[in-house]
Structure formats: structure tokens, C-alpha cells
Amino acid sequence: MGKTIVITGAGVGLGRALARRFASEGETVILLGRTFSKVQALAEELGEPHFAVECDVGSADSVRAAFAKIAERHPKIDVLINNAAIYEPFMVEKATDDQILTIMNTNFAGPIFTCRAAIPMMEKGGTILNVTSESVALEFPMLSLYASTKTGLERFTDSLSLELQPAGIRVSTVRAGPMYEAGKDMNVHWDPAAAQQFYQLCGEAGIHLAKRPISNVTSVTSVFRAMIDLPPDVRVTHASIEARHA
Template identity: 60%
Template sequence: MGKVVVVTGAGDGLGRALARRLAADGDTVVLLGRTLSKVQAIADELGAPHFAVECDVGDPDKVRAAFAKVAERHPKIDVLINNAGVFEPFTLAEASDAQILTALNTNLAGPIFCARAALPLFGGAGHIINVTSESVNVRMPMLWMYAGTKAGVEFVSDMWSRELESAGVRVTVVRAGQMMDETKTGTNWPMEVAVRFAQENAKVGLNLRERPISHYRSVTDAFRAVLDMPADLHVGLVTLSGSRR
């Protein structure tokens, strides 16, 4: 029997790939995204019973409103995948208020807001999957804000695992490496920022052009395995990275 899965950041990248994969596997996907037109386009592509809901995960009121809409169609959900995130390099000296707050609200507060809103819909059994990043360990220059928020998600996920166990809710972190598909043409960062990011990483021995990249389709295989784990098996952390093979 298929699961009801809520995916945040479902309009692009890994979120879009997950929505397509889960729908093809027979799950019902609720696509959440800040830009309604993007998630609606994927929902239209997938067709009923999949549907899109506008949601800025960094805004608690919008999260509450989004999950109220989810509950209208699905009073019981099985899985929440906290995938939405913002990824932007900058130094402490140049960080703007907007950059700091957007990263904090989207990457760290967002999963918290969404998990809190999803809890009443799990109904005694559910699964929260929080997507983090290899940058937590790799420590890439100029990426401290992104990596810091992802490290925070990993910490709260570990605490939630114990807190929510009695409620029948499992919590898994998927720590992912670089990913891409045929539609990914690069970043939307200013060229100067992208060049400096590459240069600063090269100084510490990280050649961004040589780091292996996995395909989104391959990564969705790992999520499928996590989703299908037996109920008596807890998977706390899955670490994924690209391979040159």
C-alpha cells in the first residue's frame, strides 16, 4: 500500500526527483514549495492524486496554513521529507542580514516548523527524513552558514529520535553529497562569488571540479530504501556521496 509523503522544496532538484520517483512507485506525493507555479507544474505532470501546496518553510504561519491544506485531503500522512534549503557561500564580513536570516529560517527553522506541523497528522506512526549535507564534515570555506544550519538539523534530528520514539515517529538524516541531473546548468550566484568560492576551496585542497557528483535518480534509490525499512529497524543517519565509478 502506498504512503502519503510530504516533500518540501519539491519544485526543483532533489525534491522534484523525489516527487517523480515516489509517484512512480505508487506513493501519494504532496509537493510543497515557496513558488507555487514550480510545484504546481510538477503536480500537473504527475497528475492526481498528487497535489501542490504553496509553502515558505521559513515562515511559521505559512507552514501552519500549508499543513492545514494537507490535512483537508489527508488527515493521516506517513512521511515528511524536509528537503527545502538555500545554499549560498559568503564570508562573515560580507554576510548581509537577509542572507543570514534566510539561511537560518529556511535550513534550520524550516524543518522544525514543518515537523511540528506534521506531528498531529502522523497518527501514531510516521517518519521524518531530514536532508543535510556533506559540508557538515567537509568544512568548505565560505559555506559556514549553510553547513552550520545543516549541522543544527542533524543535532535536533538525533534529539527528536528519542523524544518521538514513544509516539511511533522515526527520524532519519540523509546527509547528501553533490547531486545533479541533465537540467542543472550551474548556480545562480554572481560570477565573482562562484569564482572566489572555488578559489578559497582550492586553497584548502578541495578542487570543486574534481569532486564526484551523483545523479538525482541514484539518490532517490537511497531514499526509497530508507522509506521501506521495517518498522522495527531505526536508521538514524545515511551518508551519501558521489562516486567516480
């Protein structure tokens, strides 16, 4: 019998690639996204029994409502993948209140909200995968809040793993490097001036973005498949995905 897998940020990029893969392999995927039209379009593409639920993970009320809808059809879930995140470069001195709070709420509070909602619906053998970033270890300019939220998420993951160990629920970090989705402009919502400054400062810091290897999102899904399929007597607390030149 297939697993029931909840994926946040499922409308684009890695989330969409994971949903397509798991659906093709007989799992039931529940697609969470802030923009309902995106996750609904994917749900229609995948067909039944997969379905979409509108959810802004940065809002505790939205998460509660989303998981209440999930519970109507699936009182038990097997896997939660916290993939949703805001990735935007900016200088702190120029950051708006909305930029700061949206990143903090989406990237850090969001996975805590979804874990809190999902844990009562999980049983022994359940899996929670929290997606973080290479920016935890590699110092990028203009990504102070993004890197801080991902660092905090890794620390939260370690603590939650110990907390849920008696219940038999595995909690792991998947730290991801650069990746792309064919046909999708990764930086379409960035302020052009901030984007130009980001690329310039990265180059000055020795991080040459145009020369770095980048992985296709479909390739990255294999790591998540392996993490979900671990034998019951094995746990992997941290996996790092790095891009390489093929």
C-alpha cells in the first residue's frame, strides 16, 4: 500500500518534481501551496487520489485549516516534506518589515507549524524531511535572513528528531545545493537592482554563480526517495545534496 505524502511548496520547483515522482510510483501526494492555482493545476495533472490544499505555511491559522482538510480524507499521513521557502537577496538595512517577517515566518515558523499539525496524524515509521540550504555552510552576501532561518531549521530538526524518537518518527535535514527546473525562471520575483548587486557581491566573495554546477530538480528527488525508504532500523539525520558537473 502506498504512502500518503504531504509536500509544502508543491506548486513549483523541487516540490513539484517530488510530487510528480511520488505520484508516478504509487504514493498519494497532498500538495500544499500558498498560490492555490499552482497546486490545483498540478493536482489536475496528476489526477486522483492526489489533491491540492491552499496553505500559507507562515500562518498558523492557515496551517491548521489545511491539515483539518487533509484529515477529512487522510486521518493518517506517512511523510511530511517541508519544502516551502522564500529565497530573496537583500541588504538588511534596506529590508522592509514584510520582507523580514515573510522570510522568518515562511522559512522557520512555517515548518514548525506544519510539524505541529502533522505529528498527531503520524504513526511509528513516519518521516519528516526538512529542506535547508547550502547557505548554512557557505557564506553568501545578501542572504543573512535566508541563511539564518535555514540554520535555525536545522537546529530545530535535530531537537525534534530526539523528541520524536520514542514515537518511532524519523526527522531529518536535507540540505540542498543549487538546482533548477526546466522552463522556470528562478529569480523572476527579485528586484532587478538587488539581483544585480547580489551577483556582483557573490563574485567579489569568490562565489561565481554562472560557473557553479547546478542540478536538475528531477535528479535531486532520488535523495528524498532514499530517505523515505530507509529500513526501520536505520536513520539518517542529515543528508547534503551538492551539484556537480555531469
